[in-house]
Amino acid sequence: xxxxxxxxxxxxxxxxxxxxxxxxxxxxxxxxxxxxxxxxxxxxxxxxxxxxxxxxxxxxxxxxxxxxxxxxxxxxxxxxxxxxxxxxxxxxxxxxxxxxxxxxxxxxxxxxxxxxxxxxxxxxxxxxxxxxxxxxxxxxxxxxxxxxxxxxxxxxxxxxxxxxxxxxxxxxxxxxxxxxxxxxxxxxxxxxxxxxxxxxxxxx
Amino acid sequence: xxxxxxxxxxxxxxxxxxxxxxxxxxxxxxxxxxxxxxxxxxxxxxxxxxxxxxxxxxxxxxxxxxxxxxxxxxxxxxxxxxxxxxxxxxxxxxxxxxxxxxxxxxxxxxxxxxxxxxxxxxxxxxxxxxxxxxxxxxxxxxxxxxxxxxxxxxxxxxxxxxxxxxxxxxxxxxxxxxxxxxxxxxxxxxxxxxxxxxxxxxxxxxxxxxxxxxxxxxxxxxxxxxxxxxxxxxxxxxxxxxxxxxxxxxxxxxxxxxxxxxxxxxxxxxxxxxxxxxxxxxxxxxxxxxxxxxxxxxxxxxxxxxxxxxxxxxxxxxxxxxxxxxxxxxxx
Numbered sequence: 001x002x003x004x005x006x007x008x009x010x011x012x013x014x015x016x017x018x019x020x021x022x023x024x025x026x027x028x029x030x031x032x033x034x035x036x037x038x039x040x041x042x043x044x045x046x047x048x049x050x051x052x053x054x055x056x057x058x059x060x061x062x063x064x065x066x067x068x069x070x071x072x073x074x075x076x077x078x079x080x081x082x083x084x085x086x087x088x089x090x091x092x093x094x095x096x097x098x099x100x101x102x103x104x105x106x107x108x109x110x111x112x113x114x115x116x117x118x119x120x121x122x123x124x125x126x127x128x129x130x131x132x133x134x135x136x137x138x139x140x141x142x143x144x145x146x147x148x149x150x151x152x153x154x155x156x157x158x159x160x161x162x163x164x165x166x167x168x169x170x171x172x173x174x175x176x177x178x179x180x181x182x183x184x185x186x187x188x189x190x191x192x193x194x195x196x197x198x199x200x201x202x203x204x
Numbered sequence: 205x206x207x208x209x210x211x212x213x214x215x216x217x218x219x220x221x222x223x224x225x226x227x228x229x230x231x232x233x234x235x236x237x238x239x240x241x242x243x244x245x246x247x248x249x250x251x252x253x254x255x256x257x258x259x260x261x262x263x264x265x266x267x268x269x270x271x272x273x274x275x276x277x278x279x280x281x282x283x284x285x286x287x288x289x290x291x292x293x294x295x296x297x298x299x300x301x302x303x304x305x306x307x308x309x310x311x312x313x314x315x316x317x318x319x320x321x322x323x324x325x326x327x328x329x330x331x332x333x334x335x336x337x338x339x340x341x342x343x344x345x346x347x348x349x350x351x352x353x354x355x356x357x358x359x360x361x362x363x364x365x366x367x368x369x370x371x372x373x374x375x376x377x378x379x380x381x382x383x384x385x386x387x388x389x390x391x392x393x394x395x396x397x398x399x400x401x402x403x404x405x406x407x408x409x410x411x412x413x414x415x416x417x418x419x420x421x422x423x424x425x426x427x428x429x430x431x432x433x434x435x436x437x438x439x440x441x442x443x444x445x446x447x448x449x450x451x452x453x454x455x456x457x458x459x460x461x462x463x464x465x466x467x468x469x470x471x472x473x474x475x476x477x478x479x480x481x482x483x484x485x486x487x488x489x490x491x492x493x494x495x496x497x498x499x500x501x502x503x504x505x506x507x508x509x510x511x512x513x514x515x516x517x518x519x520x521x522x523x524x525x526x527x528x529x530x531x532x533x534x535x536x
Contacts, residue, residue, distance in 0.1 A: 052219040064229035078445030
């Protein structure tokens, strides 16, 4: 029986030669696995940014897991079907699904935090900040209420700004499904924002 | 402000990526890569002696199986920019024996390789890349593959064999391998993960192996003299995504890639270079193709395949336009 060795210490980043495409790196990593580290260097920060907006501090672990899974599954990557970054965000999104309840709690907490405006700022700043915080609360509620499938599409479109085709490849769904899910999610968020605007006008 | 900008500006904010977190994640990945880390089925074998398929330095189609020693055993790369390489016939290897029938719950096989081995990969029907699941790897080696530390000697089909169980952090990635010399110069390492990570299951799978004379679906019949098969993988369910690569062992950065796509890519010159680049119309076996000469002297070519798919050819600097078309005409 064999078990994995403990992680090695920090290693200096691998140089990323200009002009080497992501797909080329994946192919190279089939025979020279260390080349996969260049993929990590290119995408770890953006994958972490996406994950942290969804699951907060848990992103530290999920970002690491995303690249471990990607490395193990690199023979399953299909060049030409989707860019490497879409493939990576697909893996990251799968991992987020394991933590759906944590994500929803994060949104709820984010919304609750919107109710606490600081009182030491100038009056004008306080007004703007209260407005922004109220908006945060609305957005947090909207995200927490979205169906999981719609939420994935909306956040892949909004944060890493993947295209329709990239989202379709990342999630393994038809392109038309991406369009309809994004349309539906956008409509629900807009409805929440409109409600807030209407409420503000009525009370003005 | 629309919904998207509202989310970006006022939605949940990203948490900072600390340097130590980044370094730790990178170290974990490097540990995975270096210390055991390929999937159990993909452990490196024969690092000191690697069997490679080399394009013979003659016009005839000849397969030479060579042993390349790393480091000083290889001649220095040719001086750049002197003469274009000489193109010769190139023969692709046969594929590993097949599982017959294909076990319930997996599809495939897809194929991949490294110098020294070829592998047929049977994945779970709904398994996404990187996700845990049940898979089967049938790898053929020309020499006895190196095992891990925990292999147990046994017999299979009356021959000496080794069974190895590899435990991973994620239980779904546990694997069990059976290795034996199936015929002279053909070693088989059959590995099961997930539901197949069981010695009895792996032995039962080994009983169903049958030889095949099939070759890769994406083949190269012309390559520069002395270049070796570097890597390949099979197509996806739609027939696209197959990759075959050859490289110059004396200058490993010099690689020719061929990959399949579902169809021709519109605006090819803009797509491959990220900006408008002239596209030269070419004829590839009578079929219209697009040739792009990149700023760094590399070449990209796309052309249709007879079955309706298309392929892309990526060629490093140092080749002539005519040679790029010759290489493309050897793709099938």
